[in-house]
Amino acid sequence: MRLNTEGVTFGQWIFLRILWSHDGLSQRELSDKAHLTEPTAHSALRRMEELGFIVRRNVGSNKRRQHAFLTEKGWDLRDRLEPMAVETNEFAIEGLKDDEVTILRRALSKMIRNLEHDEKVGASRGLKIPSTRSRNGL
Secondary structure, eight states: OTGGGGTOOHHHHHHHHHHHHSTTOBHHHHHHHHTOOHHHHHHHHHHHHHTTSEEEEEOTTOSSOEEEEEOHHHHHHHHHHHHHHHHHHHHHTTTOOHHHHHHHHHHHHHHHHHHHHHHHHHHHTTOOOOOHHHHTTO
């Protein structure tokens, strides 16, 4: 809801956060960091480029691999979106004690690591996550 006031989707927010720390990553690097498939990253990055948040260009001798670079507009979003994220996080933990927040964050981190491990084990056995298009019959 808060992101929407700036015309940014949650998926775009994920990539913006990564690029604010690591500007110039390739699509594959971005998809890995975001834990999303490359086709999903491609769609999001294409839309972000249309919105003027990023530009994509080749770096070095590899003419097939494009890297995403924030534009001035993409960098400017940081000053507006990061305070919204802080506000959202503060609202989400309202009424929780500090030790409860610590336990919650630790548990959520552990759950994420468990799921990442499960995904790696599955991938090592040749399992792949189906695309959203194939799951939706598109």
